[in-house]
Amino acid sequence: MDKDKKSLLNRFTRVAPAATTKSNTITYAILIAAFLIIQIMLSTGNISSLWKGLLVPLCIYAILAVSLNLTVGILGELSLGHAGFMCVGAFAGAFFSLYFEKMIPYAWLRFPLALIVGGLVSALFGAFIGVTVLRLRGDYLAIVTLAFGEIVKNIVNILYIGRDSAGLHFSTESKIALNLKEGGEVLVNGAQGISGTPKDSNFYIAIFLVLVTVIVSLNLIQSRTGRAIMAIRDNRIAAESIGINITRYKLIAFVISSFFAGVAGVLYAHNLSTLTATPKNFGYNMSIIILVFVVLGGIGSIRGSIIAAVILTALPEALRQLNDYRMLIYAVVLILMMLLTSDPRIAAFRAKYSPKRLWAARKTGKENL
Amino acid sequence: MGLLDFLTYVVTGISLGSIYAIIALGYTMVYGIAKMLNFAHGDIIMVGGYASFIATSNLGLPSYLSILISMAVCTLLGVMIERFAYRPLRKAAPLAVLITAIGVSYLLQNVALLIFGASPKSYTSMVTLPTQSFADGELTITGTTIVTIAVSVVIMIGLTIFIKKSKSGRAMLAVSEDKGAAQLMGVNVNRTIALTFAIGSALAAIAGILLCSAFPTLTPYTGAMPGIKAFVAAVFGGIGSIPGAMIGGIVLGIIENLSKAYISSQMSDAIVFSVLILVLLFKPTGILGKKITEKV
Numbered sequence: 001m002d003k004d005k006k007s008l009l010n011r012f013t014r015v016a017p018a019a020t021t022k023s024n025t026i027t028y029a030i031l032i033a034a035f036l037i038i039q040i041m042l043s044t045g046n047i048s049s050l051w052k053g054l055l056v057p058l059c060i061y062a063i064l065a066v067s068l069n070l071t072v073g074i075l076g077e078l079s080l081g082h083a084g085f086m087c088v089g090a091f092a093g094a095f096f097s098l099y100f101e102k103m104i105p106y107a108w109l110r111f112p113l114a115l116i117v118g119g120l121v122s123a124l125f126g127a128f129i130g131v132t133v134l135r136l137r138g139d140y141l142a143i144v145t146l147a148f149g150e151i152v153k154n155i156v157n158i159l160y161i162g163r164d165s166a167g168l169h170f171s172t173e174s175k176i177a178l179n180l181k182e183g184g185e186v187l188v189n190g191a192q193g194i195s196g197t198p199k200d201s202n203f204y205i206a207i208f209l210v211l212v213t214v215i216v217s218l219n220l221i222q223s224r225t226g227r228a229i230m231a232i233r234d235n236r237i238a239a240e241s242i243g244i245n246i247t248r249y250k251l252i253a254f255v256i257s258s259f260f261a262g263v264a265g266v267l268y269a270h271n272l273s274t275l276t277a278t279p280k281n282f283g284y285n286m287s288i289i290i291l292v293f294v295v296l297g298g299i300g301s302i303r304g305s306i307i308a309a310v311i312l313t314a315l316p317e318a319l320r321q322l323n324d325y326r327m328l329i330y331a332v333v334l335i336l337m338m339l340l341t342s343d344p345r346i347a348a349f350r351a352k353y354s355p356k357r358l359w360a361a362r363k364t365g366k367e368n369l
Numbered sequence: 370m371g372l373l374d375f376l377t378y379v380v381t382g383i384s385l386g387s388i389y390a391i392i393a394l395g396y397t398m399v400y401g402i403a404k405m406l407n408f409a410h411g412d413i414i415m416v417g418g419y420a421s422f423i424a425t426s427n428l429g430l431p432s433y434l435s436i437l438i439s440m441a442v443c444t445l446l447g448v449m450i451e452r453f454a455y456r457p458l459r460k461a462a463p464l465a466v467l468i469t470a471i472g473v474s475y476l477l478q479n480v481a482l483l484i485f486g487a488s489p490k491s492y493t494s495m496v497t498l499p500t501q502s503f504a505d506g507e508l509t510i511t512g513t514t515i516v517t518i519a520v521s522v523v524i525m526i527g528l529t530i531f532i533k534k535s536k537s538g539r540a541m542l543a544v545s546e547d548k549g550a551a552q553l554m555g556v557n558v559n560r561t562i563a564l565t566f567a568i569g570s571a572l573a574a575i576a577g578i579l580l581c582s583a584f585p586t587l588t589p590y591t592g593a594m595p596g597i598k599a600f601v602a603a604v605f606g607g608i609g610s611i612p613g614a615m616i617g618g619i620v621l622g623i624i625e626n627l628s629k630a631y632i633s634s635q636m637s638d639a640i641v642f643s644v645l646i647l648v649l650l651f652k653p654t655g656i657l658g659k660k661i662t663e664k665v
Contacts (some may be wrong), residue, residue: 050515078467132646136653138608139406143600144649147642150594158635172633284593288475289531295468327478335454342461 011282024218027303031214033311035207042203054317056271059206060170060264061313063294064214065305067260070217072291073300074226075253076233077134078142083286084149087277089262091156091188093118094197094269098187099163101198111200115209115266122262125152126255137236141254149287156277161188193204193276194269209267210306213260217302220256229253277294285327292330295337373507378630379623384514384583386622387521391576392599393606393614394528395569401545401609402565405463408470409450411596412477415569417443417577418587419485422492432495440574445470447570448563456559474593481589494582524572525615532611537564545609553609598625601645607658616656 027257038055041047064082071079093114104110129148133140164184171177175186187193220226228249231239240246269275279285293312297304316326340346351357392414399407420442424435454473458466498512532538543551545563552558580595581587598621606617621641628640648655 076462076464078464078471080471128616132649133372136649139463140604140649140653142406142408142467142471143597144642144645147597147601147638151642152637172635245604268427288471290453291468299464313640324483328476328483329435331472331476331479335469335476338461338465338472339457342458363591 015265020222027214027218027306028211030303031211031306032208038203050317054314055203056201056206056267058204058310058313059210060267060271061290061293061309062306063260063267064290065266065297065309066213066217066302067257067264067304068212068290068292069297069300069302070220070253072258072294074221074229074233075250075257077250077254078139078291079145079254079257079282080142080287080291081129081145081149081152082257082290083282083284084145084152085126085258085261086265086268086286087149087152087156087282088125089118089122089265090269090275091194091265091277092121092262093266094194094275095161095187097198097200097270098194098196107200110198111205111270114200114270115263118266118269119259119262123255123259125252126258128252130254131247134254135247145328146284146287149282149284153277153279153282155292156193157191159188160186160190162186172354178208191276193274195274197269197273197275199270199273201267206267209263209291213263214302214306216256220253221302221318225249225252231300288327289330290332292333295334374630376508377510378626379513380510381514382623382626383619384517384622385626386602386619387517387590388576388579388583388618389595389602389622390615390618391521391524391572391579393603393618393630394524394611395572395576396600397603397606397608397611397614398541398565398569398655400603402541403451403455403459403562405455405466406470407455407566407569408467408570408596409473409477410573411592411594411599412474412481413443413447413573413592414577414580414596415481415587415589415592416446416477417574418492418581418591419481419490420574421495421578422490422581422587425493425495426490432497436495436575436578439578440571443574443577444567445574447566451563451566456562477592478589485587485589489586489588492581492585492587494585495578507593513579513582517583520575520579521615524575526570527580528611537561541565596639601641603655604645605648607655610655610657613655613657 038047040126042052064086068079071077071082096117097110097114100113101108104113125148129141129144133144158172160168160173160175160178162171162175162178162180162184164181166181169178169180169184175189178184178186180186221230227250228244230237231242231244232246232249236246268281289312293309294305296312297306297308316323322329390441392410395410395413396407399405399410417439421435424430424438425432427553430438450473454469455466458469478525494513496513498516499509500509500517502509532541538558540551540561541564543554543556544558548558551561566616576595577592581591599618602617603614604617606613606615621644624644625637625641629637632640
């Protein structure tokens with residue numbers, strides 16, 4: 001193969017199989033190392049209660065960021081309702097746990113089932129939105145998911161579900177309108193949400209789920225399906241012309257993304273005693289924060305999403321005095337990241353001074369590689 | 370509930386819809402010309418509201434001056450946003466532009482939050498026209514409703530004449546049709562896009578004042594929801610089409626008001642967005658939208 005052909009080939013297979021395996025190994029190694037360090041700190045008691053309480057949320061944010069990255073980075077569409085999917089999953093999972101608390105007394109069986117139920121319900125909503133919107137071109141997904149997030153929150157806040165000997169009762173009015181018989185209990189109590197969810201989440205399950213999310217995401221990206229999805233992202237018309245079913249592959253990515261958002265929600269619900277839907281936990285702000293994780297970590301980089309999620313969740317705890325400006329800083333981060341990464345001058349600068357290139361240049365002793 | 374009640378709801382719906390229509394005009398013009406969804410448009414409404422609030426309540430200026438100040442502030446803001454946030458990204462991927470727009474919208478909300486705080490300000494209505502009664506006092510329509518409808522009609526007619534007759538307006542049409550060809554014909558594309566943002570933002574200021582006159586509480590999030598609903602209206606009418614934005618806005622306002630009155634006030638937002646879902650399912654190009662065939 002002559003030199004020209006080789007360089008052309010290299011340009012099109014920028015992520016060579018060997019390189020991705022290496023990159024994936026690094027991602028897994030970071031996860032395992034982080035787990036080991038925290039495990040050692042936990043067993044030697046070298047961790048404050050504040051940080052101990054942050055461990056599960058950190059994992060939840062990592063799952064959310066990785067799953068949103070599937071939509072934003074791999075599919076190339078913007079979702080602004082990730083917190084809405086999380087909300088759906090949280091309520092479905094918490095409702096499941098509460099409903100079956102007496103029937104399945106074992107947490108080791110009930111909690112995995114709750115995770116699956118929460119994920120599936122969220123995926124179902126994802127499929128519904130995806131079928132409507134993903135077949136269209138344009139920025140419709142962003143606005144529809146944004147609206148979805150807000151509506152889910154509003155509906156959950158007026159939803160009442162109770163149970164008595166006659167079965168389940170639903171209402172959107174009030175507790176009294178449920179007409180429960182004696183001995184009945186209210187499971188979902190409108191704006192007061194769900195209380196008394198068994199506290200099944202813990203750090204080990206959470207980090208295991210992060211690992212599962214990462215394994216699924218990385219394998220998806222490298223699979224035939226993942227390559228098809230990325231082909232659609234890069235050139236829809238070319239992908240269509242080689243026979244890729246656009247809507248189907250887009251839907252796969254979006255449904256997997258919403259499934260894991262639901263799983264993160266279930267984890268969230270079982271980490272608290274009372275689950276309510278407020279603007280703070282499931283609102284627009286939350287969706288934006290997850291987006292900031294993805295953008296700052298690098299769109300399309302699974303490892304970057306996790307690192308950004310951990311740093312940006314841990315940092316505000318460490319720097320409490322900046323709390324008022326936190327959202328403002330996030331907004332500036334979004335704008336600047338986009339302006340800087342799109343600027344050709346910056347791209348040229350990065351290509352010229354990238355550590356990898358400098359390292360390679362030093363090894364071969366050549367200035368112009 | 371009789372026919373007159375129904376009629377009242379429809380009229381207030383038309384008034385609410387006129388506000389949506391004015392906002393939707395900004396969305397649809399920018400979308401038609403810059404091919405981008407300007408998420409910050411809803412928040413410019415909020416800035417317009419605050420600007421006129423300060424001019425009247427803090428500086429004690431008369432209402433016509435306050436309206437002018439508010440329009441000037443919004444126009445300047447819109448042009449600056451276009452210059453510093455969107456123009457550098459003109460050749461970038463749509464995702465990058467969209468994320469920047471979200472960033473700008475979020476920035477405006479949070480700057481307003483820092484300056485004015487989260488507690489709502491009570492806005493004094495700019496409209497001094499008293500409530501009118503018709504049909505022996507059975508049908509009452511507030512002054513704000515009448516003024517809103519009148520203002521929106523004037524804006525629609527003015528904008529249509531401007532685009533059809535003036536040189537800059539025709540330049541806007543040309544740029545939305547084909548940017549490259551327009552440039553070859555001597556149209557200054559950057560200036561035309563900036564002009565579009567300026568007009569859209571000035572309209573947003575008027576929409577903000579009308580919105581705050583009708584619903585007199587002003588918070589940093591005032592513009593967000595009407596902004597999204599106006600987008601729904603723009604899609605409903607066919608995005609990129611100016612008469613479509615008017616029709617879409619008014620129909621959406623009537624739907625929202627009737628569902629508030631007859632179904633449930635908490636569900637009205639959900640109903641408005643189901644309209645969007647239905648439109649996207651059955652006629653994604655909207656009522657008056659053109660079907661664009663893609664050339665490879």
